[in-house]
Amino acid sequence: MTDSLPMPISTLTKAQRTSIMNLVRRAARTEIMPRFRSLDAADISQKTSRQDLVTDADRAAEAMIARGLVNLFPNALIVGEENVAEHPEVVDKIAEAELAFTIDPVDGTWNYAHGLATFGVILSALRFGVPVFGLLYDPVMDDFILGETGGPAEMTVPKRRIVRPLSVSQGGPVEELQGYLPLYMLPEDKQAPMAQLMTRFERALSLRCSAHEFRMLAQGHVDFVLSARLTPWDHAAGALLCQCAGGHVAMLDGSDYNAAKREGYLLCASNAATWNRIRDAMSFLLDTPEAETETITEDVSA
Known part of the structure; x- marks a missing residue:
């Protein structure tokens, strides 16, 4: 990372x-x-x-x-x-x-x-x-x-x-963070655990507008933006502007963001320490469903 x-x-x-x-x-x-x-x-x-x-x-x-x-x-x-x-x-x-x-x-x-x-x-x-x-x-x-x-x-x-x-916020512990995440865009099996996690943040919501969510992040008014269903026209500019304002940008699995990517979760946060705390709290998003894991194992062994 x-x-x-x-x-x-x-x-x-x-x-x-x-x-x-x-x-x-x-x-x-x-x-x-x-x-x-x-x-x-x-x-x-x-x-x-x-x-x-x-x-x-x-x-x-x-x-x-x-x-x-x-x-x-x-x-x-x-x-x-x-x-x-x-x-x-x-x-x-x-x-x-x-x-x-x-x-x-x-x-x-x-x-x-x-x-x-x-x-x-x-x-x-x-x-x-x-x-x-x-x-x-x-x-x-x-x-x-x-x-x-x-x-x-x-x-x-x-x-x-x-x-x-502009400059991003100072970040902090999860309980003091405010940010944006698209609950309705997550896979159905991830929505309930994410809804529960949202209660840990000081405030977590969605503006239904990436432009204004990233504007708020770059101005230091919120601490993070989580993006799902990656589309380059929604996320490329915001990812760069978060970085330019001093923030930390990476895919939730730790890999570098690239606008050619279609899958995964993009996490932009005010700094690396805050990014790591949010990533740890959201690690369940990276879990593979049990049935899918079994299918993958069978395919590999075959």
């Missing part, structure tokens, strides 16, 4: 980062905010379940951001959440891509579709699956949390020309 993500050199210049920020702001101004609290039922669709929604704003904002990225980086792989829903094979190319961008055009779509202001835009740049640039944008407040390899996490408020560095 390492104390940080592997650190390839970012390929983005200051001008390119500024262009990406302007692109995201334009997409929010043009496609996201005008539709907020103005969606009709026909503008909202289910993807895989009642909890997994997509709106016209998601599709239109992603298309606009993707076009802009192609103009800026003609040879980059573009991995947008809504495009992947139609072309899942795109995700398979992340590990081999010298430069890739992930886009979650409206993270927290359920909140957005129900008129809650807890939603955001997530964008990351990857080199062979390793995050090198991360962006978490709040369209309502019009501010960014940004970071790249080797640099700090920063809060940027364009209208007020404010840029300030």
Whole structure:
């Protein structure tokens, strides 16, 4: 286990980062905010379940951001959440891509579709699956949390020309920790023990929005974020920004995070000691069901 993500050199210049920020702001101004609290039922669709929604704003904002990225980086792989829903094979190319961008055009779509202001835009740049640039944008407040390899996490408020560095919390014992975890996304056999564990934390909940959960972590307002059902557009930027703000990032099994990974649990915490305490408390997530263990043993012996 390492104390940080592997650190390839970012390929983005200051001008390119500024262009990406302007692109995201334009997409929010043009496609996201005008539709907020103005969606009709026909503008909202289910993807895989009642909890997994997509709106016209998601599709239109992603298309606009993707076009802009192609103009800026003609040879980059573009991995947008809504495009992947139609072309899942795109995700398979992340590990081999010298430069890739992930886009979650409206993270927290359920909140957005129900008129809650807890939603955001997530964008990351990857080199062979390793995050090198991360962006978490709040369209309502019009501010960014940004970071790249080797640099700090920063809060940027364009209208007020404010840029300030961010730092994670000091962490602490399990009973004093606050954080986010997706109980409903866990396998059914893990939900009851996780629900019991949640009572040990000072506070553990979910915002139904990775963008704002990771923003809270990078600002030091919570101590950890546990992610399941790994999707690169949800987690790559937040993992990098946690690290940039001084936090500790690793898969729950101790391996390095890479956006090409599809399975496992990503744990981002304020420091290594806190990460270890949470990992020990959540070790049951790594247990293999008895029936599955028997099947694996039989397959190997055969």
